[in-house]
Amino acid sequence: MQDLCKAYMKEALMGKTLFEKVWDAHVVAQDAGAPAVLYIDTHLIHEVTSPQAFSMLRERGLQVRQPHKTFATMDHSIPTRMANATDVIPLEMWGAEQANQVQTLRKNCADFGVTLWDINGEVQGVVHVVGPEMGITHPGMTIVCGDSHTSTHGAFGALAFGIGTSEVGHVLASQCLLQSKPKTMAVNVSGKLERGVTAKDIILAIIAQIGADGGTGYVLEYRGEAIEALSMAERMTICNMSIEAGARAGMIAPDQTTFDFVEGRPYAPKGEDWTRAVAYWKTLPSDADAVFDREIHLDASQLEPMVTYGTNPGQGTGISGHIPESLENPAQQRALTSALEYMGLQAGQAIDGLPVDVVFIGSCTNGRLEDLRLAAGIVKGKRISSGVLGIVVPGSKDVRNKAEAEGLDQIFISAGFEWRGAGCSMCLAMNEDKAGAGKYVASTSNRNFQGRQGPGSRSLLMSPLMAAAAAVSGRVVDVRQML
Amino acid sequence: MASFTTLTSTAAPLRVENVDTDQIIPAKYLTAVTKEGMGLGCFSNWRYLEDGSSNPEFSLNQPQFAGAQILVAGRNFGSGSSREHAVWALTDYGFRSVIAPAFADIFYNNSFKNGLLPVVLPEATVTQLWATLEANPSASITVDLPSQTVTLPDGSSTGFEIDPFRKACMLEGVDDLGYIMKRDAAIAAYEAKPAY
Ligand code: SF4
Numbered sequence: 001m002q003d004l005c006k007a008y009m010k011e012a013l014m015g016k017t018l019f020e021k022v023w024d025a026h027v028v029a030q031d032a033g034a035p036a037v038l039y040i041d042t043h044l045i046h047e048v049t050s051p052q053a054f055s056m057l058r059e060r061g062l063q064v065r066q067p068h069k070t071f072a073t074m075d076h077s078i079p080t081r082m083a084n085a086t087d088v089i090p091l092e093m094w095g096a097e098q099a100n101q102v103q104t105l106r107k108n109c110a111d112f113g114v115t116l117w118d119i120n121g122e123v124q125g126v127v128h129v130v131g132p133e134m135g136i137t138h139p140g141m142t143i144v145c146g147d148s149h150t151s152t153h154g155a156f157g158a159l160a161f162g163i164g165t166s167e168v169g170h171v172l173a174s175q176c177l178l179q180s181k182p183k184t185m186a187v188n189v190s191g192k193l194e195r196g197v198t199a200k201d202i203i204l205a206i207i208a209q210i211g212a213d214g215g216t217g218y219v220l221e222y223r224g225e226a227i228e229a230l231s232m233a234e235r236m237t238i239c240n241m242s243i244e245a246g247a248r249a250g251m252i253a254p255d256q257t258t259f260d261f262v263e264g265r266p267y268a269p270k271g272e273d274w275t276r277a278v279a280y281w282k283t284l285p286s287d288a289d290a291v292f293d294r295e296i297h298l299d300a301s302q303l304e305p306m307v308t309y310g311t312n313p314g315q316g317t318g319i320s321g322h323i324p325e326s327l328e329n330p331a332q333q334r335a336l337t338s339a340l341e342y343m344g345l346q347a348g349q350a351i352d353g354l355p356v357d358v359v360f361i362g363s364c365t366n367g368r369l370e371d372l373r374l375a376a377g378i379v380k381g382k383r384i385s386s387g388v389l390g391i392v393v394p395g396s397k398d399v400r401n402k403a404e405a406e407g408l409d410q411i412f413i414s415a416g417f418e419w420r421g422a423g424c425s426m427c428l429a430m431n432e433d434k435a436g437a438g439k440y441v442a443s444t445s446n447r448n449f450q451g452r453q454g455p456g457s458r459s460l461l462m463s464p465l466m467a468a469a470a471a472v473s474g475r476v477v478d479v480r481q482m483l
Numbered sequence: 484m485a486s487f488t489t490l491t492s493t494a495a496p497l498r499v500e501n502v503d504t505d506q507i508i509p510a511k512y513l514t515a516v517t518k519e520g521m522g523l524g525c526f527s528n529w530r531y532l533e534d535g536s537s538n539p540e541f542s543l544n545q546p547q548f549a550g551a552q553i554l555v556a557g558r559n560f561g562s563g564s565s566r567e568h569a570v571w572a573l574t575d576y577g578f579r580s581v582i583a584p585a586f587a588d589i590f591y592n593n594s595f596k597n598g599l600l601p602v603v604l605p606e607a608t609v610t611q612l613w614a615t616l617e618a619n620p621s622a623s624i625t626v627d628l629p630s631q632t633v634t635l636p637d638g639s640s641t642g643f644e645i646d647p648f649r650k651a652c653m654l655e656g657v658d659d660l661g662y663i664m665k666r667d668a669a670i671a672a673y674e675a676k677p678a679y
Contacts, residue, residue, distance in 0.1 A: 028666060028669050028670055028673045029666045029669040033647060033648060034648045034662075035646075035648060037662075037663055037666050037669070037670070039670070039673050039674075041678075048513050048514075048566075049565070049566065049567070051516035051517070052516070052517060052518050052567075055516075055517070065670075066674075076513070077513070077514055095514065097514035097515065098514055100514075100516060101514055101516060104516050140679075146565060146567075147564075147565055148563065148564050148565040148589060150565075162565035162589055163565060163589070163592075164565055164566075164567035164570070164589060164592065164593035164596060165566075165567040165568075166567060166593065166596035166597070166658070166659075167592075167596070167659075169660065170659055170660045170663060173660060173664070174660065174663045174664055174667075174670065175670065175674075176663050176666070176670055177659075177663075178659040178662060178663060180646065212501055212559060212562060213501070213558065213559035213562065213585060213587065216559070216585065216587065216588060217588065243563075243589075246559065246562060246587055246588065248588050276679050277678075277679055279679070280678075280679035311501075312501045312503070312562070331500050331557060331558060331606065332500075334498070334499075334500060334557070335500040335501055335557075338499065428505075428510045428564075429510055430510040430511065430513060430514070437533070447503075447505070447563060447564075449503045449505040449506065449563060450505070450506060450528060451505065451506075451509060451528050452505050452510075455509070455528065456533075
């Protein structure tokens with residue numbers, strides 16, 4: 001009764017959260033006791049999770065309902081190794097299955113009229129880097145993709161989440177999904193970040209606080225002065241990793257920073273549409289009296305650079321910290337024991353000084369221009385430590401081109417890094433970019449699962465600043481001493 | 484879509500928390516453009532040793548658990564990647580139900596699309612079940628969807644929660660798309676409205 005009463009009060013009297021506004025605006029139909037039929041504004045696809053969805057359309061004789069609302073690119077399985085200064089190695093040199101996936105995507109997009117940003121074209125890269133870059137990500141939208149890091153787009157105040165391949169098929173055929181309404185969690189981040197501490201450290205700290213399943217069933221809204229101060233690239237880093245806390249999505253209220261980023265991009269609204277769009281977007285932030293199902297707090301001014309030591313992204317701590325000696329909760333203790341066994345690390349070991357064999361700078365978490373600038377700032381004029389392999393993989397061709405225009409490529413190359421083509425690369429090791437069994441990878445990506453960066457690889461997740469510092473030091477160090 | 488009503492089978496214990504979808508089906512198996520044969524890669528990093536031989540330590544490789552159609556795992560099962568390949572791998576391997584104290588959202592959702600029933604039981608029950616199965620691998624469990632109960636090897640029954648809509652879809656083996664497409668008129672009306 002009390003719950004019912006609370007729900008009624010909330011419905012009737014209280015303001016709405018950002019999430020609720022976007023959700024409500026997209027419910028096409030809802031039967032009592034059934035999930036909502038939710039309209040999807042933008043659908044992103046890539047070569048790995050879409051083929052079986054197109055097969056389903058063919059089997060059932062269905063068309064793509066709104067071909068101009070789906071955008072495809074190639075990122076997960078493609079090579080990033082360069083054949084010359086501008087081109088990645090040609091298709092004939094790829095694995096047969098990878099090549100087949102790319103050809104299948106080409107055929108599917110051609111047959112069904114879907115825009116494809118092909119590896120041979122001007123525009124291409126990790127789907128969550130390319131989307132915002134092209135201006136197809138807008139505040140207030142619903143965005144889905146057969147990829148869990150679709151949560152990235154929530155940085156714009158969009159409701160964006162990953163879906164399975166069956167659902168990719170549903171969206172292609174109907175532009176809708178059946179969805180039950182998630183709960184809301186406010187993540188209040190107060191204070192100012194210290195120099196050398198970044199958005200990546202905020203999100204790693206949040207996940208360490210609530211755990212890899214702490215957000216299950218929730219849409220997170222990141223808010224507070226520390227979040228408002230962030231650039232769009234930084235906001236995307238945070239929302240990107242919402243899924244690593246198990247959350248359905250992460251969102252940040254749109255503001256002038258958001259509008260400035262979107263304005264003028266190829267798919268941004270133009271002219272009067274722009275004015276109307278901005279007026280609408282300004283209504284989206286959570287109302288002052290909106291109530292969240294759960295709230296948590298984090299003081300950004302207390303943070304130091306974060307590093308993970310385990311095999312889920314919640315197993316992380318600050319650079320001056322230590323791996324826990326033991327944990328009270330038996331399930332968590334079991335997870336810690338098995339993680340340390342896999343990682344070859346000891347309970348109680350200091351984070352500072354952890355070994356590093358490979359440094360990977362890239363991914364949809366930290367493969368944007370700002371990330372490369374930060375890393376380049378650390379490695380400039382230095383050399384990678386001997387025995388360390390370093391690769392820099394820009395998130396998109398646009399990032400790559402802009403980085404080259406600024407000379408960042410030369411900084412990385414002179415330091416001994418490989419400068420690659422755009423794609424997912426060693427973030428998930430589907431192509432030939434694998435770290436090697438037993439190798440420690442200082443990685444700017446988002447997952448430290450067993451074998452994520454190649455069979456037997458051991459990932460240490462950190463910010464681009466920290467990864468760059470690890471590259472030149474040959475071990476995990478506090479980048480703040482190098483600034 | 485495959486339907487699910489009731490299942491009686493032996494069950495394999497997997498005493499691991501946060502089993503992510505990269506473990507259920509490693510990335511190298513994702514280059515396929517069909518769903519078939521994914522069972523080959525199911526848990527491959529744990530099932531096989533570096534030289535490709537079977538890892539005798541891994542519970543699923545123990546002969547007494549061969550043919551088990553129920554998997555009993557730790558909390559946050561299916562976390563990480565949205566790859567539905569994880570569900571295809573489990574079903575192709577032969578599982579029809581996974582019991583765990585909690586599931587990751589996308590995996591949970593994907594399971595229903597493929598007739599794999601995810602069952603949430605309390606952590607204490609799962610922990611006890613592991614011990615029972617390890618001591619008596621031939622013990623069988625019944626997962627009954629209509630009554631929303633799991634009958635444990637000792638004969639006791641325990642209930643589980645499931646969304647009534649999902650339950651109905653699973654029992655009848657109907658998929659979301661048919662339901663959505665019936666709302667075609669509402670979708671068209673929605674599309675006719677200006678976005679702002
Ligand atoms: S960069 Fe990594 S996390 Fe991002 S889409 Fe690619 S594989 Fe997924």
